[in-house]
Structures are given as structure tokens and as C-alpha cells.
Amino acid sequence: MLNFRLILTIARRELLRVRSRFQGSARSMLLLVFLAAASLSYLAWQKGATVQMGVYRVGVSPNGPVLADGRFITTTLDPIAGFEQLRLGQQDLYVEADRVIARDDDRSQYALGAVKQYLAEQELIRLSENYAPEEAFPLRITVQENSVTAVVRDGLGSGASDAADAAAVDAGLANMGLSDFDLAGEDVFIPSLSEPPIPFAQVIIAFLYVMPIAFINIFFTSSFMQEKLDKRLSVLLSTPARPVEIILGKMLPYLTFSLISVVVMTLVLGGNVGAALLIFVPVILFMFAIYLMVPLFYRTFKDTTFISMLAVTIITAYLVFPAMFSGVNDFSYLSPLTLAVQMYQGEMFTLEQYLFATVPIVSIFSFALYIGTRVLNEEFLLGFRPLTRKLAQAVYLAMNQKRPFLSIFFLALCFVPIVYLIQLVLLAVSLNLPLQVALIAVLLASVLVEEVAKSVGIVVLYQRKAERPYRRIFTLALISAVGFLVAEKLLLYLSLSVVSEAALSTAIFSGGLLIVPLIAHFAFTSFVCVLNARWHVRYPVAILAAGVLHVTYNLFILGSAL
Amino acid sequence: MNFKPLLAIVKRELRSVTRERTIMIAIGIQLFIASFSSVILVGLLSFYDPNTIAQNSQARIQAGIVGDQESPLLGYLRAGNVRPIYFADPERADAALDQGLIDTVLYVPPENTAEIAHMQLFLPEAETQSTIVMMMLRKPLEQYENYLRRARGIEVRFTDLEGKPSTSYEFLYATIVPILMFFPGFVAGSMVADSVASELEHDTLETLWSAPISLAHIFGAKIVAAMVLALIQIALWLVLLHFNQIDVQNTVNVLFLAVVVAGLNAVAAAVITTFLKDRERAQFIYSLTIVLVAGGSALIGRSPITLLTQLATNDYYASGVDVALYGGLLLVVAAGYLLFSKRLLGTKI
Numbered sequence: 001m002l003n004f005r006l007i008l009t010i011a012r013r014e015l016l017r018v019r020s021r022f023q024g025s026a027r028s029m030l031l032l033v034f035l036a037a038a039s040l041s042y043l044a045w046q047k048g049a050t051v052q053m054g055v056y057r058v059g060v061s062p063n064g065p066v067l068a069d070g071r072f073i074t075t076t077l078d079p080i081a082g083f084e085q086l087r088l089g090q091q092d093l094y095v096e097a098d099r100v101i102a103r104d105d106d107r108s109q110y111a112l113g114a115v116k117q118y119l120a121e122q123e124l125i126r127l128s129e130n131y132a133p134e135e136a137f138p139l140r141i142t143v144q145e146n147s148v149t150a151v152v153r154d155g156l157g158s159g160a161s162d163a164a165d166a167a168a169v170d171a172g173l174a175n176m177g178l179s180d181f182d183l184a185g186e187d188v189f190i191p192s193l194s195e196p197p198i199p200f201a202q203v204i205i206a207f208l209y210v211m212p213i214a215f216i217n218i219f220f221t222s223s224f225m226q227e228k229l230d231k232r233l234s235v236l237l238s239t240p241a242r243p244v245e246i247i248l249g250k251m252l253p254y255l256t257f258s259l260i261s262v263v264v265m266t267l268v269l270g271g272n273v274g275a276a277l278l279i280f281v282p283v284i285l286f287m288f289a290i291y292l293m294v295p296l297f298y299r300t301f302k303d304t305t306f307i308s309m310l311a312v313t314i315i316t317a318y319l320v321f322p323a324m325f326s327g328v329n330d331f332s333y334l335s336p337l338t339l340a341v342q343m344y345q346g347e348m349f350t351l352e353q354y355l356f357a358t359v360p361i362v363s364i365f366s367f368a369l370y371i372g373t374r375v376l377n378e379e380f381l382l383g384f385r386p387l388t389r390k391l392a393q394a395v396y397l398a399m400n401q402k403r404p405f406l407s408i409f410f411l412a413l414c415f416v417p418i419v420y421l422i423q424l425v426l427l428a429v430s431l432n433l434p435l436q437v438a439l440i441a442v443l444l445a446s447v448l449v450e451e452v453a454k455s456v457g458i459v460v461l462y463q464r465k466a467e468r469p470y471r472r473i474f475t476l477a478l479i480s481a482v483g484f485l486v487a488e489k490l491l492l493y494l495s496l497s498v499v500s501e502a503a504l505s506t507a508i509f510s511g512g513l514l515i516v517p518l519i520a521h522f523a524f525t526s527f528v529c530v531l532n533a534r535w536h537v538r539y540p541v542a543i544l545a546a547g548v549l550h551v552t553y554n555l556f557i558l559g560s561a562l
Numbered sequence: 563m564n565f566k567p568l569l570a571i572v573k574r575e576l577r578s579v580t581r582e583r584t585i586m587i588a589i590g591i592q593l594f595i596a597s598f599s600s601v602i603l604v605g606l607l608s609f610y611d612p613n614t615i616a617q618n619s620q621a622r623i624q625a626g627i628v629g630d631q632e633s634p635l636l637g638y639l640r641a642g643n644v645r646p647i648y649f650a651d652p653e654r655a656d657a658a659l660d661q662g663l664i665d666t667v668l669y670v671p672p673e674n675t676a677e678i679a680h681m682q683l684f685l686p687e688a689e690t691q692s693t694i695v696m697m698m699l700r701k702p703l704e705q706y707e708n709y710l711r712r713a714r715g716i717e718v719r720f721t722d723l724e725g726k727p728s729t730s731y732e733f734l735y736a737t738i739v740p741i742l743m744f745f746p747g748f749v750a751g752s753m754v755a756d757s758v759a760s761e762l763e764h765d766t767l768e769t770l771w772s773a774p775i776s777l778a779h780i781f782g783a784k785i786v787a788a789m790v791l792a793l794i795q796i797a798l799w800l801v802l803l804h805f806n807q808i809d810v811q812n813t814v815n816v817l818f819l820a821v822v823v824a825g826l827n828a829v830a831a832a833v834i835t836t837f838l839k840d841r842e843r844a845q846f847i848y849s850l851t852i853v854l855v856a857g858g859s860a861l862i863g864r865s866p867i868t869l870l871t872q873l874a875t876n877d878y879y880a881s882g883v884d885v886a887l888y889g890g891l892l893l894v895v896a897a898g899y900l901l902f903s904k905r906l907l908g909t910k911i
Binding site for chain 2 (some may be wrong): 021025026030033036037040043053054055057071086088089090092098100102105107109110111112113114115116117119120123127131135136137138139140141142143144147148149151152153173190191192194211214215218219221222225226229300301302304305309446560
């Protein structure tokens with residue numbers, strides 16, 4: 001059992017350490033920066049946060065409309081100067097009263113598109129201010145769940161309520177002003193007010209919630225590094241405190257700070273605190289898991305720069321990127337931030353969606369915590385060896401040498417969410433390539449990742465043993481394959497309950513496709529292990545060989561399925 | 563200032579980065595963010611900027627119409643690549659939708675200027691398909707809405723403007739390209755902070771700080787090394803963007819501006835770290851400062867971000883002179899820092 005008193009003691013000690021960091025002039029510096037942040041936010045608030053992008057230059061005649069938008073740099077010009085400057089390329093557009101004049105080149109045409117969009121919005125605002133809603137917005141469209149017959153003939157649900165209509169108008173107008181995150185979540189929509197918003201809410205949510213947690217993590221990672229440097233960690237490790245208690249104790253203050261930042265942010269934005277905590281606790285845990293890797297694996301300070309950057313990238317890839325698709329594609333539920341976006345739109349999420357978004361990241365957290373507790377010893381932390389060797393050692397330490405079978409099983413199980421994450425990244429990367437190349441590249445790369453995940457435990461186990469009997473290798477490979485398959489299918493099952501593509505799910509769960517992949521996984525894994533452990537083929541070469549086989553197999557399966 | 567020792571330390575710094583393969587991680591990250599941007603452009607913007615698809619693709623859909631057969635909406639639909647098919651019998655429409663013969667069904671109420679027109683929309687089950695339907699229907703429906711407004715005596719201005727859909731253009735040049743160009747600069751500052759903090763925390767500065775090498779050499783070299791790395795990364799970016807068929811104008815000026823900003827970040831990080839003397843506080847204050855400065859600069863006129871956007875899109879008034887101004891600023895702050903670095907180091911904190 002965990003010794004909670006010990007955890008609290010370590011947490012208190014950690015708090016004292018951070019406090020001592022910010023005393024004297026460091027504190028005034030911090031105050032200064034915070035003051036600057038506060039005044040800047042205030043200024044942005046006051047100015048209505050017009051971001052000066054200055055993409056287009058627009059000349060406007062004295063009697064022309066006002067273009068109050070950061071995208072346009074406007075100059076008041078009389079028609080003669082206006083047309084002349086437009087011709088010379090000094091302006092991208094010229095607006096004379098109600099007429100907008102553009103050139104034929106791209107830049108001018110894009111400017112025209114932007115001005116059109118802006119003026120159309122202004123028109124809608126004018127209409128909504130000058131006319132009654134039923135005149136200004138005379139068309140209401142109800143998206144029907146029922147059949148055409150039921151609605152048209154039997155009049156079911158056809159008379160949309162006036163309240164829903166009014167709500168649609170209000171929500172649509174609010175949406176244009178970006179003043180709050182309320183989107184027209186109702187089934188009634190109005191064509192001119194249904195422009196999909198630029199993924200602004202997502203970006204803001206990601207920014208406001210994730211950024212503070214990332215900042216707090218600087219202290220968490222530095223804490224380990226500092227104590228490693230002044231040898232206090234060695235002292236701490238020699239106390240009765242176990243590694244898991246040390247890590248949790250050090251994490252606790254920062255977890256608390258992160259939680260506070262989430263609560264504050266939700267109160268400021270006017271969200272539901274309970275739902276926000278439900279969503280962001282897994283996010284916080286995930287981020288701490290990623291950042292925990294920085295102090296565990298760095299060797300020099302320069303490493304930390306890059307490992308931290310890697311952490312930032314993983315977080316962006318996994319949290320921010322899928323959330324950009326919220327409301328567009330179910331794939332967005334990979335990221336819990338999507339749930340937050342949904343919460344701010346006043347919609348509730350289902351249990352499946354919540355599990356789909358949080359189970360992988362929470363399991364990554366538990367795995368990271370476990371790895372952390374296994375490798376938190378002086379020999380590992382202070383040893384200077386290549387990164388690959390260090391990773392291999394971490395895998396070795398993660399296993400219980402006395403129970404190799406169970407260890408291999410759980411290792412394969414735990415690797416699946418990580419494989420899943422890497423494959424996601426690979427998919428994103430592959431989209432840069434031409435389609436034919438991308439397909440093969442992503443197949444090969446994700447297969448390589450899978451093969452590494454399944455075999456690395458066995459290989460690391462045998463690197464330190466002289467005796468490597470075939471039978472044992474095969475048994476371990478089988479266990480690894482089973483563990484991997486179980487987790488893979490579990491994850492797939494979870495995702496299919498959210499992303500409903502009926503044809504796909506029947507294809508995957510039809511009986512034959514469970515035994516065949518098991519045999520395939522087993523074959524490729526034992527292939528790698530035998531090559532490496534018995535025939536002394538270098539590990540990367542063995543992986544590549546198995547990868548080629550696996551891809552061929554996949555193409556064969558795909559070919560027969562299509 | 564003697565440049566030979568400076569160069570030697572720059573080399574040492576760069577070697578230590580490349581030796582440990584950390585550079586590979588950096589390049590990997592680059593590649594990822596590059597793809598990140600193209601994913602956004604290809605996938606996301608087609609959803610958020612549906613006009614792009616409507617214009618670029620030759621997608622056609624069939625819409626079943628129930629109700630008013632004479633509605634001008636039918637004309638707008640045809641013009642927008644939607645083929646209207648009239649169904650007198652709603653059951654037949656249901657059957658056709660179920661069998662996938664048509665993509666959607668619209669119930670159009672008879673025209674009546676006295677009250678609100680309540681239209682009913684029936685979408686197919688598959689989400690991707692209904693997204694496309696919604697995208698294709700938007701413009702015809704908007705036109706029909708304007709028609710209904712005119713019928714009620716409300717004139718809507720500016721409806722005849724065309725132009726190219728600009729959302730993706732703006733997103734690309736005002737967000738993606740600046741992020742890509744300035745991210746290596748952020749890393750550069752972070753690297754300098756770690757590098758300076760490492761010397762200070764491991765007490766290795768004393769040994770390095772021998773006769774022929776001054777403190778200015780050491781710190782100057784760290785800044786230059788970070789800038790060199792940033793330069794390589796930014797150049798790589800530009801090549802990647804080129805491969806993605808994203809056209810960046812004034813490439814040389816864009817490159818210079820991004821490197822200058824990397825330099826400014828590096829100096830800022832160096833100042834902060836020499837003052838605070840440890841990684842923890844330095845990284846925290848540095849990151850916070852950069853976020854603040856980037857956020858704050860969005861509110862002023864020609865910030866580096868705006869300038870980069872304007873250079874990349876070939877704005878008439880943006881030129882190398884503006885870049886040179888920022889370059890001058892970099893020289894001044896760098897010189898100031900190197901002059902006072904000894905005193906800054908001496909301040910107890």
C-alpha cells in the first residue's frame with residue numbers, strides 16, 4: 001500500500017523547494033511578468049482582441065464602408081488615387097461606396113473573398129438590428145430525425161417551436177461575434193447564420209487549458225533534475241520512501257496547481273466545473289506522464305531541450321490536433337479537448353465518447369508511472385549511455401525477472417496505447433507524401449512500430465542471458481502476441497463504439513480474423529526474436545525483415561478483403 | 563572581439579548537439595509539425611472552408627424535393643451542382659433515400675410572404691455523407707434565403723461579390739507559416755537557456771573561462787550556435803513547404819527575419835538565464851515571456867508575425883528594410899547583453 005503520510009511529506013518538501021526558488025529579485029521578476037500578462041490580457045479585452053494580421057491592403061473611398069477587422073489594413077483614398085494604387089499593386093482592393101473593385105491576380109481575389117465574407121456578416125448584423133427576426137431571417141430549416149412520410153404526411157415534428165427558432169437566431173448571431181462559444185446546437189438552422197466557425201474555440205480552449213499545465217510541468221521536471229544534480233535524490237532514495245511515493249509526492253503539488261488552473265479557467269469561461277474536471281484530470285495526468293520522461297531519460301541539459309520539445313509535440317499531436325476536427329469527424333474524440341469544446345457548446349458527451357478519449361491516455365499515465373517507479377534508481381539515472389541503450393534498460397527494469405511470462409504479457413498490453421499514439425502521428429506525417437507512397441510508407445512504418453513493441457521485451461530479456469532455448473523464445477513470442485492482440489482489440493472495440501462504421505466492425509470481429517492475426521503476430525515476433533537472440537542479427541535489421549514480411553501479409557489480407 | 567575562439571566554441575556547441583542525435587529528434591519534430599500543417603490544410607480547411615471544395619471539386623449530389631415544385635430554390639440548387647428530383651409521394655422519397663438513390667430530401671413549403679418558411683431537411687445516416695450534403699446545400703439555401711428577404715421587401719447588399727475563399731489563405735499565411743518559421747526560434751532560445759544553465763549549474767564556466775576566451779565569447783557562441791541550428795531548421799521548413807506546394811514569397815527575407823527572431827529569443831533566454839542562474843526558473847520565465855511577447859505583438863502594427871505574413875504573401879510595402887530594422891535591434895540587444903553579461907552574472911539572486 002502507498003504510504004500517504006510519506007507522500008504528503010515529500011509534497012510539502014517540494015512546495016518549500018519551489019517557494020525558495022522565487023524569493024528576492026526572482027520573485028519581483030516573476031511578479032513583473034505576471035503583471036505584464038495581466039495588463040496585456042486587460043488591453044486585449046479592452047481592444048476587443050483585434051489581432052493585427054494585416055494580410056490585405058484595402059483602399060476605401062470616403063463614403064465607403066468601415067472595415068474594422070485586423071485582416072485589413074485600410075487607407076482612405078479618393079477614387080483617382082484608389083484606382084491608381086490598385087493598378088500598381090499598392091492596394092489589393094478598392095472599395096468605392098457599395099462597389100468593390102479587384103484585380104485578377106490571386107492576392108486581390110483572396111482579398112475580395114475576405115471582404116465579401118466580412119461585408120456579408122456586417123449585412124446580417126444590420127438586418128438583425130433593423131428588422132424583426134421573422135423578416136430578417138425568413139427561412140428556418142429543421143434537420144429531421146424522422147422519415148419524410150412521418151413528417152410531411154403525419155405532421156410529426158414539422159412545426160418547429162418558436163422558442164427553438166429564436167434560439168437559433170440568437171445562437172447564430174452570437175457565433176459570428178465569437179463572443180462566446182455557444183454554437184447553434186439546436187436542430188433548427190438558418191442558412192445565412194450557419195457558417196461553420198473557424199476552429200477558434202478549440203484553439204482557445206487548448207491554449208488556455210493546456211498552456212498553464214505545460215508551464216507547471218517545467219517545475220516538475222526541473223525538480224528531479226535539480227535534485228539529481230545536488231545529490232539530494234540519492235539521499236531521498238536511501239530513505240524508506242519507495243520510488244512510487246517519491247514520484248507521487250513530487251507530482252502532488254503540481255497536480256494540485258494544474259487542477260486549480262483548470263478550475264479557475266472554467267470559472268472564468270463560465271463552464272461546468274465538474275465536467276471540466278472530469279475532462280481535464282486525464283489530460284493533466286497524461287501531460288505529467290509525458291513530462292516525467294524528461295528527467296528520467298535526459299543525460300545532458302541539451303537533451304532536455306529536445307526531449308521537452310518532443311513532449312510538447314506529442315501533446316499537440318494527441319490533444320490539440322484531433323480536437324481541431326470536433327463537430328466535423330468522430331475521429332476528434334481521440335482528444336478529451338473535443339469533449340471540452342462540446343461542453344462549451346452546451347452539449348453533453350456520452351460515456352463511450354468519454355472512455356474513448358480518456359482510457360488510452362490514462363493507461364499511458366499508469367504505464368509511465370510504473371516505468372518511472374522501476375527506473376528511479378541511482379544507477380539508471382546517473383548512467384550516461386546512448387539513448388537507445390537507456391530505453392532498452394528501462395524496458396528491462398520494467399519487467400519482473402522472476403516472472404518473465406507475466407511481464408512480457410503486460411508489457412505487450414501496455415505498449416498498445418503508445419503504439420496507437422505513434423501510428424496516429426505517422427498517419428499525420430504520411431499525408432505529406434503522394435497517396436501511393438503514403439499508403440505503403442504508413443503501412444510499413446506502423447508495422448515496424450508494432451514489431452518493436454511486441455519483441456523488444458523478449459530481446460532485452462535475452463540480451464543478458466547466455467542460454468536462449470528456442471522453446472522459451474516461442475512461448476514468450478506467443479504470450480507477447482496474445483497480450484498485444486487483446487489490448488489492440490479492446491482499443492478497437494472502444495473506438496468502434498464511438499466511430500460507427502458498420503462494415504468495418506463486422507469485418508474486424510468476424511471470427512476468422514481473430515485467429516489469423518494471432519498466428520501472424522506470433523510468427524513475426526518469434527521471427528524477430530530468433531533472428532536477434534539466436535542468429536545474432538542486429539535488432540534493427542531483424543525488425544526491418546519482419547516488417548517487410550508483415551507488410552506483405554497485410555497487403556495480402558487487404559487485397560483479399562477488397 | 564577576437565573571432566577565432568568564438569568560432570571554436572560555436573563548433574563545440576554544435577558538435578555536442580549533433581553527437582547525441584538530439585538533432586534527429588529536432589528534425590523529427592520539424593517533420594511532424596510540417597505534416598501537421600498540411601493535414602490541417604488538406605483536411606480541416608476543406609470542412610471549415612467548404613467553398614474550396616465546392617469550387618475545386620466536381621462533386622454532384624441528388625436532392626429529393628417534396629412540396630413546392632415551383633420554388634426558385636430548385637434553380638439555385640441546379641446552379642450549385644445539386645440535381646433536384648421531385649417526389650410527389652413522400653414514401654417514394656423515403657425509399658429512395660434509404661436505397662441511396664438520392665443523397666438528401668428537402669421538404670419545401672409553399673411560398674407565403676406573410677410567415678416564416680419552415681423547411682425540413684432529411685439527411686443520410688452516414689456522417690461523412692451528410693457533411694458533404696450540408697456543404698453543397700449551403701450556398702443555394704443562402705441564395706434562397708436572400709430571395710425570400712427580397713420578397714419581403716428587404717434589400718441585402720454585397721450579395722454579388724465573388725472572390726476566392728480566403729479562410730485557408732489567411733490561416734496558412736497568418737498562422738501556419740509564422741508558426742513554422744518561428745518555432746525553431748523558440749527552440750533556439752530554449753536551447754540557449756539549457757546550455758547556459760548547464761554551465762552555471764555544473765560549475766563548468768570557470769574552466770572554460772580561461773585566458774584567451776572571454777565570457778562574451780562563451781555566451782556569444784551559444785547564441786550564434788542556436789541561431790545556426792535555427793537557420794538549418796528554418797531552411798528545411800521552407801524546402802518542406804515548397805514540396806507541399808505552399809508558395810512562400812521573398813524567401814530570403816523570410817529566412818532572415820526568422821533567424822533574426824531566433825537570435826532575439828536566444829538573447830532573451832541568455833539574459834534571463836544569466837540573471838536567474840538555473841534552468842528551472844529560466845525556462846519558466848523564458849517561456850512565459852515569449853508567449854507574452856508573441857501575444858502582445860499581435861496587438862501592435864508591424865510585429866514580426868505580421869511582417870512575416872506580409873513578406874510571405876508579397877505585400878507591396880514589406881521589404882528587406884523592415885527585416886534589417888529587426889536585425890539592427892538584435893545587434894543592439896546582443897551587444898548590450900555581451901557587454902553586461904559579467905555584471906549580470908555577478909548579481910546574486
